[in-house]
Amino acid sequence: MRESLRKAGQRLAVGFEGHAVSSDLRRLLRDYGAGGVVLFARNVDTPEQVADLAREMQAVARDAGHELPLVVAVDQEGGRVARLREPWTVWPPLRALGLAESEDLARGMGEELAKELSACGIRWDFAPVMDVDTNPRNPVIGDRSFGNDPDLVGRLGAAMIRGLQQGGVAASAKHFPGHGDTDVDSHLGLPTIEHSLSRLEDVELRPFRKAVEADVATIMTGHIVVRELDDRLPATLSPKVVQRLLREELKYGGVVVSDDLEMKAVAGSWAPREAAVLAAKAGCDLLLFCRSHDAQVEAIEALVRAVETEEIAWNDMDLACDRIRRLKERYLLPYRDPDPKTARLAAGSGERVSAWIAG
Numbered sequence: 001m002r003e004s005l006r007k008a009g010q011r012l013a014v015g016f017e018g019h020a021v022s023s024d025l026r027r028l029l030r031d032y033g034a035g036g037v038v039l040f041a042r043n044v045d046t047p048e049q050v051a052d053l054a055r056e057m058q059a060v061a062r063d064a065g066h067e068l069p070l071v072v073a074v075d076q077e078g079g080r081v082a083r084l085r086e087p088w089t090v091w092p093p094l095r096a097l098g099l100a101e102s103e104d105l106a107r108g109m110g111e112e113l114a115k116e117l118s119a120c121g122i123r124w125d126f127a128p129v130m131d132v133d134t135n136p137r138n139p140v141i142g143d144r145s146f147g148n149d150p151d152l153v154g155r156l157g158a159a160m161i162r163g164l165q166q167g168g169v170a171a172s173a174k175h176f177p178g179h180g181d182t183d184v185d186s187h188l189g190l191p192t193i194e195h196s197l198s199r200l201e202d203v204e205l206r207p208f209r210k211a212v213e214a215d216v217a218t219i220m221t222g223h224i225v226v227r228e229l230d231d232r233l234p235a236t237l238s239p240k241v242v243q244r245l246l247r248e249e250l251k252y253g254g255v256v257v258s259d260d261l262e263m264k265a266v267a268g269s270w271a272p273r274e275a276a277v278l279a280a281k282a283g284c285d286l287l288l289f290c291r292s293h294d295a296q297v298e299a300i301e302a303l304v305r306a307v308e309t310e311e312i313a314w315n316d317m318d319l320a321c322d323r324i325r326r327l328k329e330r331y332l333l334p335y336r337d338p339d340p341k342t343a344r345l346a347a348g349s350g351e352r353v354s355a356w357i358a359g
Contacts, residue, residue, distance in 0.1 A: 005033060089351050178204025219252060
């Protein structure tokens, strides 16, 4: 595999259909070197099945010559966004933690999530939501947020991050720079925020600063236009947001991951090849393409062309791949395949903590 393809593939985390490795996923891992996989409800049956799926994916990657294991990710926030349901712990939404105002419970939830996920071979959770819920008309955040107080969101989010990461699962603070005050679902359209810089600093950015202080492994960008930062491009595609604000001003050195680039907020205006290159140039390290095999292939091939024509600098590609490598080394090494029996035993282990949170 030539070097440009190997590096481009490392920068994609992909979704697929089914409870076992599909032919499309096998091709992405074998021929294109995709570095990560995102699991959805469509991929989940029992704890044993998820553990076996993780083992199968890692075996395909090893056989294809991957230097490091795949990073396997999932959205397991609690409440309505939870890909693992019963017999896994049924968690209340993060709003319940906000009402409890307990950092101990937030940390405990992170620890229990880490036990259940890692037992299945999942080492990356797209949680917690660090958005501040200030708009009652917001159709996509709502009770996924800890609440409307940025200090509370920051405190509880940081505690949950520490619980997850000390349990061996990478956390992801989302959706930078803040999706709380929008009235459009970015799965369906492109939201816009009109706030001043002072308001953004006082409300939206405060929790993310706490996440950075907590050494969060990854930060996920939001597909939102923040007029004061960039009046043309959504945050995920904007160097002004990712590079200037997140990297330079907030001094974040971890992995920046895009939200799914097949969501309408991006896909409605940019083809996969355009979105992939723009997100990479903006400063996103890992790019999510969660459904279409054609879009996934198009994105990787576009990254290859961009680096070979120097539209993306080789040094920038190397820096992104180095950050991804450090993430994998921190959370995946030494690697052990998950055991189906252990996965079954761990499922539901957080029910007592969940009940305390729910009150």
